[in-house]
Amino acid sequence: MAFTLTGLIIAISDAKVLAKFSSPLEFFKSALATVGNAYLALFQGSVYDVNLTKGHTFIHGFYPLSETIVTATPLILTGLSVALAFKSGLFNIGAQGQFIFGAIGASYVGFHFHLPVGIHILVAALAGALFAAIWGGIVGLLKARTGAHEVILTIMMNYIASYFILWVLKTQSFLRPGRIDPIAPEVNQSARLPLLAGANFRLNFGIFIALAAAVFVWWLLTKTTIGFKFRAVGANGQAAKTAGISVPFVITSTMMICGALAGLGGAVQVLGSEYALNADIAGSFGFDAITVALLGRAQPLGTVFAALLFGALHAGGRTMQSSTGVPLDIVLVTQALIVLFIAAPAFVRYLFRIKKMNTSASLTSKGWNG
């Protein structure tokens, strides 16, 4: 449904299509062709592109699929961060800031130290996760102690983080020798995640880290006592408190783990595909994470699939932009529409005149005083 609406927008905004508005038949043909081309490019950019195989083996046609997975990897991690927060009844908008701190930490350890291959990756990734865990933990601690709403706190922390990275990139230790623009040195070879499909593809080990994190979140939530506490607080804070669960502890530890997950996303982005820290490293991973978690219904497995879908939309959107001239930003619109329809089951029922179903309750966070 979201795709139909998006198609409509693409068609309306195309001047060539509008020019044929006088004859309805021509108009529809042209509109369909434009939308069709855009979606074809979207597919070519995200899964398989025959054109890329010219002069190469057929495997090369899968380059877009590799791009999809590379884009999805940090999205899985940030998406898990938001999803886990949802499970504890928190709305973590701060994945963006946590991602930035993860990237800073991983980058610094990556280019500043010289360590053996396996250990260097581990230390760099952990440094990223730790930085971000502290950054996320601040929010948790503030909320637990003062009751301030995490949405406001994380929005503000995101801005602070985005200015912080601008400043960090200007400091002496992050300045790349011989460069004056804000870009950090590339991380050492020993800290880079191994490529999985040769030098032609950016596909790297990061996807396994992301999948492992998804398994970890699933295990944490369903198999451990602490995960049970998280879910209990998320389902009913008052009841959990009465049952003797320390709500401040749950809030703080949730936000720390969420921070670590998003930070790991930043670390993977730096160590796996970007190598050098730059001001734009976080892109919109932290914000897309929210749509990913919502689409994945805050379940680890759902989050993975949602991240893959959005990874495909982004990777494909780039191809669509270059080959058909439909701006990448339409992907944002599609995402927003998808989430809107998911967040509003009542609206969808109303739209299709469906009688009351036994759907699970839609995701909710709490009001300012919650």
Added chain:
Amino acid sequence: MKKVRSNIEKRRLSGVTAISLMSSLSLLYFGFISPGKDKTTFGFVLNNEWVIIKEWVIASATGAKIFSLIAVVASIIAVLAFRANRKIVIPAAIATFGILMSFITWVASGKFIPFTGLLQGALLLAVPLIFGSMSGLICERSGVINIAIEGQLLASAFVSGVVASLTHKTIWGLIAAPIAGAAISFLLATFAIKFSVDQVILGFVLNVLVIGLTDFLYKKLLVPYQSTWNTAPTFGHIELPILAKITVIEPIFFSQSIVVYLMFAIVATITFALFKTKWGLRTRAIGEHPTAADTVGIDVNKLRFKNVMIAGLIAGVGGAYYTVGSVGAFGKEMTAGAGFIALAALIFGKWSPIGAVFAALLFGFADNLQSTLTIIGVSIPSEFMLMVPYIATIIAVTGLVGRVRAPAADGVPYLRGGAH
């Protein structure tokens, strides 16, 4: 017997302690440990107003000491007020002013500070923030969380820019903008009130939707066909007679575009309407206790819907300020997070119109001080100055400065029969 303090008192105490500590530190550091070695010049004349005072030159160290002393005295009054259980807002505000001025005098040692320009710029930067926070205020006072302020501002900036470009009339831009703001409000109200969608998520999604749509249309229409689609004219400045000739006050208040005058009018109207009219009483009732309001015959959801729409209209005027009110042409994501700062101003101002206005002015001032200091070239990284509004908001919401409480039913959908 040991005195037992409530949580609110504890926070007020830490607020008082923090402000006293900062005042003393400011006196020590700016005045004695690292005094400015040169003179600081404050300029007061901007255009052709009557010259009462042209500029004021003071030795940086002396100036810093004087302002810090003011801050210290104000902090002492704040401590006394706290012990006497009276309000600490006014002395705390004076202390903050003293610390700020002391800092400016210290940091601009040997330099020229265009003081009037600084204040004027602060007001201008605060204009969209004030419109935005007024929009948030009306929504949240009636119990609907509005995170979509950013979307409202951006959508209306876009529409007013495009309409004014196509019609070549600023007034059509100003008329179209509130309609665009209200359109976003319509989505917010429909999904939040009719379909009970979580309001925080909803607002967030609406922002993404508007950013995506405007970016898309900007690249698709405004860039390639700039001459027809994106050349909005702007409103001229209206100078009020006589008033427009007074030093300092003139450039700030009485020589502005019509949007700024509209802002003053709207803030005054909202303050009056919210606390002195039937509508205001009902609005506050449905935000605090919808069930009680329903019992006395107020249609909660209908009034909420209406108020959210009004809020959209107000934010729309703020959006028009970006295009026809100042620069004319629409730029990609030109609101740059102003909607969120407006939200912060609303919370910082404790959900009161006047409070939100002062908070917005403070944020505008911090923003403008940052760019002024960058231009005259001081050693503090501008990034840290840019963080100030956000850090201030965190301090505000964590309750260091008195109690901050949202309307009780903010963000809770109202279903008859208490089904939530």
